Amino acid sequence: MRIVLIGAPGSGKGTQAKKLVSRYGVPQISTGDLLRAAVAAETPLGLQAKAAMDAGQLVSDQIVLDMIEERMAEPDTKKGFILDGFPRNIPQAQALDTMLIKLGRPLEAAILIDVDFDLLIQRIAGRRTCSSCGQMYNIYTSPPKMDGLCDVCGGKLHHRADDNEDTITNRLRVYEAQTAPLINYYKSQGKQYIVDGAGDIDEILQRLRNIIDTLPTHESLESASKTARFEQTIQEMVEKVETKLTPDTQATPVANKETRTMTAKKKATRKKATAKKSVAKKKITKKAAVKKKAAKKKVVKKRVAVKKAAAKKKKVVKKKAAVKKKVVKKKAAAKKKVAKKASPKEKPVKKKAAGKAPTKKKTPTKKKGAKKKAAARKKR
Numbered sequence: 001m002r003i004v005l006i007g008a009p010g011s012g013k014g015t016q017a018k019k020l021v022s023r024y025g026v027p028q029i030s031t032g033d034l035l036r037a038a039v040a041a042e043t044p045l046g047l048q049a050k051a052a053m054d055a056g057q058l059v060s061d062q063i064v065l066d067m068i069e070e071r072m073a074e075p076d077t078k079k080g081f082i083l084d085g086f087p088r089n090i091p092q093a094q095a096l097d098t099m100l101i102k103l104g105r106p107l108e109a110a111i112l113i114d115v116d117f118d119l120l121i122q123r124i125a126g127r128r129t130c131s132s133c134g135q136m137y138n139i140y141t142s143p144p145k146m147d148g149l150c151d152v153c154g155g156k157l158h159h160r161a162d163d164n165e166d167t168i169t170n171r172l173r174v175y176e177a178q179t180a181p182l183i184n185y186y187k188s189q190g191k192q193y194i195v196d197g198a199g200d201i202d203e204i205l206q207r208l209r210n211i212i213d214t215l216p217t218h219e220s221l222e223s224a225s226k227t228a229r230f231e232q233t234i235q236e237m238v239e240k241v242e243t244k245l246t247p248d249t250q251a252t253p254v255a256n257k258e259t260r261t262m263t264a265k266k267k268a269t270r271k272k273a274t275a276k277k278s279v280a281k282k283k284i285t286k287k288a289a290v291k292k293k294a295a296k297k298k299v300v301k302k303r304v305a306v307k308k309a310a311a312k313k314k315k316v317v318k319k320k321a322a323v324k325k326k327v328v329k330k331k332a333a334a335k336k337k338v339a340k341k342a343s344p345k346e347k348p349v350k351k352k353a354a355g356k357a358p359t360k361k362k363t364p365t366k367k368k369g370a371k372k373k374a375a376a377r378k379k380r
Helices: 013-024 031-041 044-054 061-072 090-102 117-125 165-178 182-188 201-212 218-244 247-251 253-342 364-379
Strands: 002-006 028-030 081-084 109-114 127-130 136-138 192-196
Touching (some): 002 182, 013 028, 013 081, 028 031, 109 182, 117 127, 182 192, 201 253
Parallel strands (some): 002 109
């Protein structure tokens, strides 16, 4: 796997590069890290870079390329590498291609992590880095558990002075003017891929893996590289022969025969290489299409399953709520019934007037008897 990650500042190149390193076991080659290490170690290239920086100048592309070439000589790059932060413009890309072809290790893909500029501003402005272990956080999207402290080592989190909105906007303008044209450069080589950089870190990683896993194998690339080198050798030989021939010699049948033989060989080789390349490309395209279709089916299936699970869960929750409500109602009704039985209604009792004896109502018969008695007394 030999790839370069392209993207604006804050697009997540560094974060994704680290994830890919642990997944594929190839090193991340960051030009910023190389420069810092070379300056700290005071290597010949590091001293040259330090001299340029002390003079307030940019480190030349040649110094950076020499550092990358030195890094490529280390054994851990045999399986491949992930370039991060270089190239940033077309001249750098061309110089890098020349160097990698010379080493027989051309790039397999240039992957652009595409992110909307408004989201980039939020990402960069909220970016915090651990000063001890280099772990990165974002106060908006992935904040640390404790404010200002690293979750991994407990180190202090650092906020870069140039991570402010004005500086970020300016850096994005520079990126758009210089780095964005690289997309067309790699597109013309058939190596350009674009990944949506919005969303969860693991989602973006999966998108990158979908591309990397469908890249051509090292064997097919090495074969194509050998064919290209063989063609170049033939071409050089033809040019040498043509240069050595004088006008008189060119007219001789022997010279014409030799030239014709070389041209015929060159054409035959080119034809074979083109046919091989075409077959390999068709196979890769077919394989990629099948994988893409399978991945799409898987995503659709997953979405359907998630929707069904959500609907089922909602139904269960609703049913539970209804049952709970019914139970509560029943309990309330039972409580009310028990309370009603426990305290029966009492009939209101009339209060007796204080100090007065209860008087009995006189019936009409008794009144008449009393009158008669009174009349008898008078007669006597």
